[in-house]
Amino acid sequence: MTPRARLIAIAAALLAWITLAPAASAHSQSYGYLNIALNSESLTGTLDIAVRDLDTLLSLDGNGDGSITWGEFRSREPAAIASVLERVSIGTENGACALKGRPALTRTRGGETFLVFPFDGDCEGLAGPLDIGYRLLFDLDAQHRGLVNVTSSQGSQNFVMTPVAQSVALTPGGESRTGLILTWTAHGVHHILIGYDHILFVITLLLGTVMQRRSGSAWQMLTETAKVITAFTLSHSITLGLAALGILQVPAVLAESLIAATIALAAVNNLWPILTKRVWLVALVFGLIHGVGFANVLTGLGLPRGNLLASLLAFNVGVEIGQLVIVAAALPVIVLIGRQSAWRYAGPAANLAIAAVALMWVSDRALGTSLMPF
Amino acid sequence: MSFARLMMFAAAGMACAVVTPVSAAEPTRPTSDATILAIVPASQDQAAASLRSDQIALASDRDNLALALRTARMAIEAGRSAADPRRYGQAQAALAPWWSAPEPPEEVRVLRAVVAQAYHDFDGALADLDAILARSPDNAQARLSRAFVRMVTGDVEAGGADCRALPAGLDPVIAIVCKARADALSGKASEARDSLLGALTPGTAGTAMRGFGLAVLADTGLALGRADEASRIFAAATAGGNPDVSILAAYADLLLDGGRPAEALSLLDGKGNADILILRRAIAAKKLNDPRLAGWASIMNERFAAAAAGGVRVHLREEARFRLEVEGDTVNALALAIDNWSVQKEPPDARLLLESALAANQPAAAQPVIDFVRRTGLSDARLAPLFAKLGSSP
Numbered sequence: 137m138t139p140r141a142r143l144i145a146i147a148a149a150l151l152a153w154i155t156l157a158p159a160a161s162a163h164s165q166s167y168g169y170l171n172i173a174l175n176s177e178s179l180t181g182t183l184d185i186a187v188r189d190l191d192t193l194l195s196l197d198g199n200g201d202g203s204i205t206w207g208e209f210r211s212r213e214p215a216a217i218a219s220v221l222e223r224v225s226i227g228t229e230n231g232a233c234a235l236k237g238r239p240a241l242t243r244t245r246g247g248e249t250f251l252v253f254p255f256d257g258d259c260e261g262l263a264g265p266l267d268i269g270y271r272l273l274f275d276l277d278a279q280h281r282g283l284v285n286v287t288s289s290q291g292s293q294n295f296v297m298t299p300v301a302q303s304v305a306l307t308p309g310g311e312s313r314t315g316l317i318l319t320w321t322a323h324g325v326h327h328i329l330i331g332y333d334h335i336l337f338v339i340t341l342l343l344g345t346v347m348q349r350r351s352g353s354a355w356q357m358l359t360e361t362a363k364v365i366t367a368f369t370l371s372h373s374i375t376l377g378l379a380a381l382g383i384l385q386v387p388a389v390l391a392e393s394l395i396a397a398t399i400a401l402a403a404v405n406n407l408w409p410i411l412t413k414r415v416w417l418v419a420l421v422f423g424l425i426h427g428v429g430f431a432n433v434l435t436g437l438g439l440p441r442g443n444l445l446a447s448l449l450a451f452n453v454g455v456e457i458g459q460l461v462i463v464a465a466a467l468p469v470i471v472l473i474g475r476q477s478a479w480r481y482a483g484p485a486a487n488l489a490i491a492a493v494a495l496m497w498v499s500d501r502a503l504g505t506s507l508m509p510f
Numbered sequence: 511m512s513f514a515r516l517m518m519f520a521a522a523g524m525a526c527a528v529v530t531p532v533s534a535a536e537p538t539r540p541t542s543d544a545t546i547l548a549i550v551p552a553s554q555d556q557a558a559a560s561l562r563s564d565q566i567a568l569a570s571d572r573d574n575l576a577l578a579l580r581t582a583r584m585a586i587e588a589g590r591s592a593a594d595p596r597r598y599g600q601a602q603a604a605l606a607p608w609w610s611a612p613e614p615p616e617e618v619r620v621l622r623a624v625v626a627q628a629y630h631d632f633d634g635a636l637a638d639l640d641a642i643l644a645r646s647p648d649n650a651q652a653r654l655s656r657a658f659v660r661m662v663t664g665d666v667e668a669g670g671a672d673c674r675a676l677p678a679g680l681d682p683v684i685a686i687v688c689k690a691r692a693d694a695l696s697g698k699a700s701e702a703r704d705s706l707l708g709a710l711t712p713g714t715a716g717t718a719m720r721g722f723g724l725a726v727l728a729d730t731g732l733a734l735g736r737a738d739e740a741s742r743i744f745a746a747a748t749a750g751g752n753p754d755v756s757i758l759a760a761y762a763d764l765l766l767d768g769g770r771p772a773e774a775l776s777l778l779d780g781k782g783n784a785d786i787l788i789l790r791r792a793i794a795a796k797k798l799n800d801p802r803l804a805g806w807a808s809i810m811n812e813r814f815a816a817a818a819a820g821g822v823r824v825h826l827r828e829e830a831r832f833r834l835e836v837e838g839d840t841v842n843a844l845a846l847a848i849d850n851w852s853v854q855k856e857p858p859d860a861r862l863l864l865e866s867a868l869a870a871n872q873p874a875a876a877q878p879v880i881d882f883v884r885r886t887g888l889s890d891a892r893l894a895p896l897f898a899k900l901g902s903s904p
Contacts (some may be wrong), residue, residue: 164595164596164783164785164813164816165595165596165599165816165817165820165822165824166595166596166599167819167820169534182537184534184537186548187547187548188550188596189596191548191550192596192600195562197550197552197553200552200553200554201552201553202549202550202551202552202553202555203546203548203549203550204546204547204548204549204550205543205544205545205546205547206542206543206544206545206546206547207543207544209547210543240539241537241538241539242537242538242539242540242547243534243535243536243537243538244535245534245812245816246809246812246813246816247783247788247809247812247813248548248783249547249548251547252537274603275569275603275606276565276600276603277596277599277600277602277603278599278600278602278603278606278609279595279596279598279599279602279629280599281820281821281822283816283819283820294819296819296820296821299603299606
């Protein structure tokens with residue numbers, strides 16, 4: 137073959153293979169992971185880089201046998217730490233943070249071993265605007281991507297670093313506050329809409345209202361419902377606030393069991409007013425317990441410390457929005473059925489069914505049985 | 511700069527895109543110095559060693575065009591044979607001084623198209639190849655590349671035209687293989703097989719084109735229902751050391767289709783960790799109730815999550831197949847198969863969309879494949895039973 141023909145033949149082999157298996161559907165692309173946790177005066181972080189990529193950067197296989205061992209890495213550890221941290225920068229208005237590496241660790245990601253480089257940064261101005269730079273490997277692998285996560289009291293943000301975007305500017309507060317409020321409102325809506333127990337409690341309250349006011353006008357029905365829902369909102373907001381701020385502490389198991397018990401009691405009270413005839417009073421008292429339940433969810437989600445009150449309020453607003461959605465959907469149905477003659481049986485049957493479900497929840501939550509699927 | 515390329519850079523520049531974080535296990539510090547962290551090419555691997563030394567030389571001589579081209583070609587060859595996307599990124603990095611130029615040197619531009627196509631940026635690849643061929647219609651490398659990019663994206667007729675327009679004076683086997691592939695994709699698999707059998711004489715042994723020609727012959731055989739012939743070719747091609755990863759994957763598919771998952775698993779044993787191999791291991795393990803399934807499935811899921819976080823979309827075919835055959839998630843499999851079909855339109859892509867549409871009980875979703883087969887005349891034994899199940903004969 138002439139040199140030209142050989143070149144073309146090689147090119148053909150290179151290019152043509154795509155037809156039978158796409159070339160890049162492969163090993164794994166190269167990713168680096170930079171995680172930074174910001175506190176008010178200091179920061180900690182980790183930088184994960186695949187052993188293969190660090191080898192591309194520093195030629196780690198000292199004896200050339202094709203295996204990179206921990207020993208081979210360890211003999212070069214200080215230089216490796218310096219080399220990777222030099223390619224990461226965190227700058228504040230007061231200047232660049234000095235990053236100090238700690239001993240390296242390893243973990244597996246996508247079937248590949250990564251070296252994990254933990255570091256600490258001591259610098260002033262961390263509460264102000266930050267500039268984060270990442271320029272690992274880009275000069276050797278233009279398809280390398282740096283996945284950056286920054287966590288602070290503001291919440292968590294993610295960025296992708298590329299050869300043409302090797303830094304990102306972070307401005308604290310400002311526009312992210314709107315995002316924060318929207319996020320926590322959404323959490324609130326989501327929580328009540330997936331919280332079967334809270335939905336069932338609201339429906340039980342509506343049932344009670346309709347049963348008492350069947351003969352009343354639509355206006356009476358609406359004002360009575362508004363009174364009940366307002367009472368529930370007021371009381372659960374109080375305990376939600378107190379519990380979220382750490383003033384009131386109730387173990388989750390106890391709160392969850394009590395919540396189930398309030399549903400059973402409210403349903404029974406609809407049929408035989410053993411507690412009170414005033415549904416709004418039921419809502420007010422039992423709402424205190426439901427508020428604790430909301431707060432436990434909130435703790436699980438991790439309220440941002442820097443914007444505690446704003447996020448708490450946003451979460452509560454979300455809960456109320458979700459609650460109004462439930463009322464808007466359920467009330468017309470209950471009222472409509474309430475007008476039918478079959479209500480004489482259907483109303484009590486519904487309350488008894490709710491009480492039964494709620495009692496099984498009490499048993500599941502307090503005694504650890506599994507009578508209910510959820 | 512072409513519009514598509516401009517869009518590509520704009521997309522790459524959006525570093526602030528909000529993405530989901532990728533979770534990972536808690537890290538630990540190994541206690542033994544003997545712990546192996548990674549397997550890399552050994553120092554006696556000539557190709558890898560000369561790529562490494564060229565990369566080091568290039569680091570202090572970035573504007574040396576000849577050195578950059580040589581480095582990029584070696585990186586691309588390494589990427590192709592091992593199905594390793596990192597190597598294409600290394601090729602791109604070697605060409606960095608010219609990479610973003612609107613009119614880079616022609617040799618750089620061809621390689622830029624190759625890298626773009628490897629990352630499934632077929633529009634970007636075609637823009638470069640069109641520009642090269644408009645100026646230099648006799649650039650065989652660009653012509654051949656465009657023929658195959660056009661075939662991958664479903665423009666089989668135009669791809670075949672490029673095969674016929676390959677410059678005279680080229681090794682005739684190249685043009686024959688190119689045309690045979692276009693024929694095989696447009697209902698003339700039998701003719702394609704005959705011309706390949708005639709061209710791939712023992713005299714071609716040892717040439718670069720022979721390996722590729724045999725792979726095309728094997729795939730054409732499968733389209734004709736000649737699994738035994740394909741099996742023989744694959745077995746011979748994978749018998750030596752360090753076999754081509756794409757051929758291993760094709761061979762594993764043949765074994766899986768033939769109800770021989772245990773043989774597929776042993777074929778792939780110790781052959782590295784390319785996505786396309788782990789996917790097939792997971793499929794085989796699932797059929798065999800092999801306990802290693804969970805590990806392979808979680809590797810695939812972690813890789814898909816990383817790609818999603820990085821905005822990388824080259825895994826559509828593999829992810830759709832994984833969701834369908836390993837996880838039985840028919841809803842997401844179909845959505846991915848539809849996305850994948852909008853990017854690439856080869857027989858495996860057609861098969862994936864038909865299978866996903868059937869599994870999700872949404873036969874209407876298969877319509878684009880039916881239309882495509884009507885337009886191109888594609889006839890493939892691997893698709894025929896699926897069309898029968900759909901109750902439609904294109």
